[in-house]
Amino acid sequence: MARPFRRYSAGARWYDLLSGERWVYRAGRVAGIGLMDLRAGDVVLDLGCGTGLNFPLLHAAVGDRGRIVGVDRSTDMLAVARERVRREGWTNVTLIEADAAELDVEDVRARVAEATGRGRAGAVDAVLSTYVLSVMRGGAADAWRRAVTLVRPGGVLAVVDMQPPTGRWRILAPLAHLACALGGADIHARTWRFVARDAAPGSVREVTVRGGHIVAAVGRLPGEDVPATRS
Template sequence: MPDEYAAFAPFYDLLSAEHPVYRAGRRAGAAALAPRPGDQVLDVGCGTGLNFALLQEAVGSTGTIVGIDRSPRMLDRARRRARRRVRRRGWRNVILLEADATTLSAEGIGARIASAGGRERSDAALATYALSLMPDWEGAWQRMLALCAPAASLAVVDLQEPTGAFSVLRPLARLSCRLGGSDVHAHPWHALERDCTDVVATSARGGHLQIRAGRRRPEPPA
């Protein structure tokens, strides 16, 4: 599949309406995920790494962030962000891997994480504004689960059309989703509701941002 973010990567942070709109969902998602100090957190479709500072605050210097994205250009921006943080704040714990989240082999990626100094399975995982871009988001969700430890904490932050009084903003929301390549009707958080326990549901920006977090349901005994 073509990397539709290749040309957009240098401008993503500037043009993605981060501060007026999308940061609210990111913050709520990271807060609901609530990773603990020392945890390893997987960020699926990590893009330029806009979640990293929030995650780093929670996991601290003993934790690890693993970012997976299929776009080399977006990962390049994420790498630069991590390097800047290394210089300013001494971050050493970001592992970035280029892979397609819908087709990756969990064993193969687990082994790559381990060979980069992390653990094969993560304690927490999130996907912000990423699953609704993937036609096979269910496949990506299953792989995300497979890369997590039993009882890991998971969060999905994604988009839908605004509701109620905010419905007047639907054309704007549709345009923003079309430009970003996401399917506003995908609603991938339903998979988290199905496969997790202790689900917390919130929304922001007139329902446009949907946030779900929960704990991975234990696997039934074989």
């Protein structure tokens, strides 16, 4: 039997308060989700959804007809996410406890198909991962590969993650290193490179916020319905 994943257990209840969300990290999710151009009715996979801090923005974008599928390995982070969903009265969120690096994509396909009535082929319209792949270290590539197999042709790929601040904000590098070390993240992982690698050429947009500390990269899988990149 797999060992329970406890890294986020003790802090789960306090995560939203102590993670620097308000002053630093919310800006990254706002930037990333803004670039995704989600439409009402879309199905979005939030890989490593944690306590569901992306859910309000995602729900506003996809509406009641859309669906959010949150995957996370931590029982305790998911408990906070579940409470958020209950509190908001959302009925279109599916939460799955799983190691993303070993995600059973057929199971996710089946669950999405059951919840949405869609065919099983292109299960989701978009995948988003915020501040997760850099904590997964060796498992990040596998997690991303599995998630991408669930996205329909022309669907959206989005990663928001961290790096040391740049330019004049380099003065804050020690703080950024400390925050990443406390969260178990590799600040040098540059995980948004997965988007550029897998997205259709020319579809990728990248923005940095908070002094370059946060990078949001969004692109579209090759296939039908790849709109031109906005300038």
